[in-house]
Amino acid sequence: MATVQQPETSIITGNEAMALGAKLCRVQVIAAYPITPQSQVTENLSGFVESGQLEAEYVTVESEHSALSVCIGASTVGARAFTATSANGLAYMCELIHWAAGARLPLVMGCVNRAMAAPWSVLNDQQDSMSQRDAGWIQIYARNNQEIIDNLIQAYKIAESVHVPVMVCYDGYILSHTVMPVEVPTAEQVDAFLPSYTPHTILDPADPRNINQVTLADPRANEVGETCHGYMELRYQLQEALGNARARAVEVDEEYGRHFGRSWGGMTWGYKNEDADVLLVAAGSIASEATVAVDALREAGCKAGVLAVRVYRPFPERELLEGTRNAKLVVVFDKSLSYGYQGPICADVKAALYGTGGGPAVHGYIAGLGGRDVKTRELVEATQESVRRVEAGETHKETGWINCQF
Secondary structure (H helix, E strand, O other): OOOOOOOEEEEEOHHHHHHHHHHHOOOOEEEOOOOOOOHHHHHHHHHHHHHOOOOOEEEOOOOHHHHHHHHHHHHHOOOOEEEEEOHHHHHHOHHHHHHHHHOOOOOEEEEEEOOOOOOOOOOOOOHHHHOOOOOOOEEEEOOOHHHHHHHHHHHHHHHHHHOOOEEEEEEOOOOOOOOEEEEEOOHHHHHHHOOOOOOOOOOOOOOOOOOOOOOOOOOEEOOOOOEEOOHHHHHHHHHHHHHHHHHHHHHHHHHHHHHHOOOOOOOEEEEOOOOOOEEEEOOOHHHHHHHHHHHHHHHOOOOEEEEEEOEEEOOOHHHHHHHOOOOOEEEEEEOOOOOOOOOHHHHHHHHHHOOOOOOOEEEEEEOOHHHOOOOHHHHHHHHHHHHHHHHOOOOOOOOEEOOOOO
């Protein structure tokens, strides 16, 4: 009788978790350019290919722009492709990020969140991925290293069912270079959960096609008289696909739970939020830190909870509406800034709640830009300040800055 392999718990970094996830998904083409703090992902995957542990083409490229170009070509001809990057590398990919979404390619990219230059910083915040939130990619944010590997495996199943690329985001250094216990699934488990990729693109010499040719504004007939979509209809379809991805992300997470014994909340996750008057909202590792802040706030007599954003695009509007229904105050901690306005998650939370009538006050804080340390007590103090303001009748508050020396 053949021995059935069991999952093993390993003490690994977030970058190792990402690389192992890609290996377990049996990616066929990898193209990535090293950039701190993403480089370990690339190094580990090149090692897997070189040693024969992963049967894949590892394409050495001269830039991040080229890396995503290779993945677009590979995905178009039917290969399961993967890349990873950070910060200015992601910005260099910008043209192709839009192209991959518009071409409806089920790519998966690991984004190891890092501050954008200038000035130069290699430390963590979430300004890089947040800057691409409107490009048409699904974005999933991990709270710990276990979720990184699980999100990566889920990402391919989501992407290949709705034909939209997925960005799996996690905080640089805080997760990428920190070791944690991670249960690594077996190849047999992942094969049972994630079938081989069946491409939806057509590449057949007997049935020649133009792919992503110049598209005019209005629908028009092709050479055989069939009416084809114009540019606007194609964008409508992408928007519809992202809308459908909400339910698909929840379904895939639930299915993952049945296969592997753990799931991550679907679109959002909560902590002590069932009876909370005050909800702390964030994405990524800072949301995990917020759970510690909630414990401290409850000890001080404040009924606080966490409602964390796991899938940021498509935005979890319904989950936030339901989750904040009984709250008096929502405090949002953004590790990113929409310059000239406020934190992007905070702005989206306000938009989701607009028009509901009598909803909670929403206060936003900018935290941790450029790797600035965010202490639990600072989350507690900011929340307590907002509570005092709301109790005094001040529902609106200008964006606050945590641990900023101004």
